Amino acid sequence: MKKIPSYEIIGSREKALAIVDMPDEFQDKERQIAEEILKRHKNVRSVLKKVSARKGIFRTREYEFLLGDKNTEVIHIEHGCRLKLDPQKVYFSPREGTERLRIANQIKPNETIMLMFSGIGSYAIMISKKQPKVKKIISVEINPVAFEYMKENIRMNRLGDKILPVLGNVKEKCKGWHGKCDRVIMPLPREAFKFLDVACDCLKSKGGIIHLYLIEREENLQKKVKDLVDELKKKTKKSIDCKTKKVSPYAPRVNKYCIDIELF
Numbered sequence: 590m591k592k593i594p595s596y597e598i599i600g601s602r603e604k605a606l607a608i609v610d611m612p613d614e615f616q617d618k619e620r621q622i623a624e625e626i627l628k629r630h631k632n633v634r635s636v637l638k639k640v641s642a643r644k645g646i647f648r649t650r651e652y653e654f655l656l657g658d659k660n661t662e663v664i665h666i667e668h669g670c671r672l673k674l675d676p677q678k679v680y681f682s683p684r685e686g687t688e689r690l691r692i693a694n695q696i697k698p699n700e701t702i703m704l705m706f707s708g709i710g711s712y713a714i715m716i717s718k719k720q721p722k723v724k725k726i727i728s729v730e731i732n733p734v735a736f737e738y739m740k741e742n743i744r745m746n747r748l749g750d751k752i753l754p755v756l757g758n759v760k761e762k763c764k765g766w767h768g769k770c771d772r773v774i775m776p777l778p779r780e781a782f783k784f785l786d787v788a789c790d791c792l793k794s795k796g797g798i799i800h801l802y803l804i805e806r807e808e809n810l811q812k813k814v815k816d817l818v819d820e821l822k823k824k825t826k827k828s829i830d831c832k833t834k835k836v837s838p839y840a841p842r843v844n845k846y847c848i849d850i851e852l853f
């Protein structure tokens with residue numbers, strides 16, 4: 590087959606799976622496409638087709654199983670980190686690996702970090718690998734399956750007790766960490782802004798850094814950022830320095846962004 594739709598691969602050289610974005614025009618060729626993907630990549634054992642957008646609090650999506658091994662759990666390798674997951678049960682996007690590395694490279698020794706919405710622990714593991722002198726990463730996740738994977742990933746990467754995995758809602762679980770963190774990471778682009786109060790409460794009284802993810806139309810971005818900064822200034826009475834980074838395209842003229850906000 591010459592032309593096949595786009596797909597992403599999650600996993601390692603030993604075992605991986607492919608996830609296909611199948612446009613309608615290919616519907617009667619799904620099996621041939623899956624066979625072609627298995628032929629092209631010797632490590633790919635299963636092929637899944639996306640059948641829904643990400644949804645619900647766990648931000649998972651529905652897939653249709655097309656071909657191969659029904660067991661879709663894999664170990665994904667990302668910048669030296671080993672991440673076990675099943676995309677049918679938890680959120681994971683291999684495309685965000687570069688962004689995780691960008692954040693990890695900013696961490697200084699002795700930082701205490703609140704990692705909200707931590708999923709399978711991908712940010713936490715990358716940070717502790719790149720900055721072994723980090724003091725603590727409190728890693729909060731509400732999906733019990735993702736939480737179990739996070740615990741296993743911490744063990745698998747031999748990261749000892751630097752990462753504290755916490756199961757539950759950020760709204761409740763952050764309370765014990767008020768005033769104790771140097772940095773808060775908020776990778777829940779559609780809703781993270783609703784938790785900005787909680788993030789500010791977690792920061793030490795001298796201030797700190799918040800990485801806020803959001804999805805926004807290009808033409809609305811500047812105003813959105815200004816409004817957020819004004820709101821934060823009012824709430825915290827602090828000075829704010831902020832930089833906006835485009836993480837990935839999301840739809841025509843709509844992108845995922847990270848706003849790095851320093852409060853001092």
Ligand SMILES: C[S@@+](CC[C@H](N)C(=O)[O-])C[C@H]1O[C@@H](n2cnc3c(N)ncnc32)[C@H](O)[C@@H]1O
Pocket residue numbers: 646647648680681682685705706707708709710711712729730731732735757758759760776777778
């Ligand atoms: C967009 S995913 C990001 C996961 C992970 N940080 C990553 O980059 O792979 C957001 C995660 O936040 C979790 N989540 C959503 N709302 C939450 C809440 N209120 N408290 C804790 N976790 C939440 C979801 O279950 C999901 O795993």
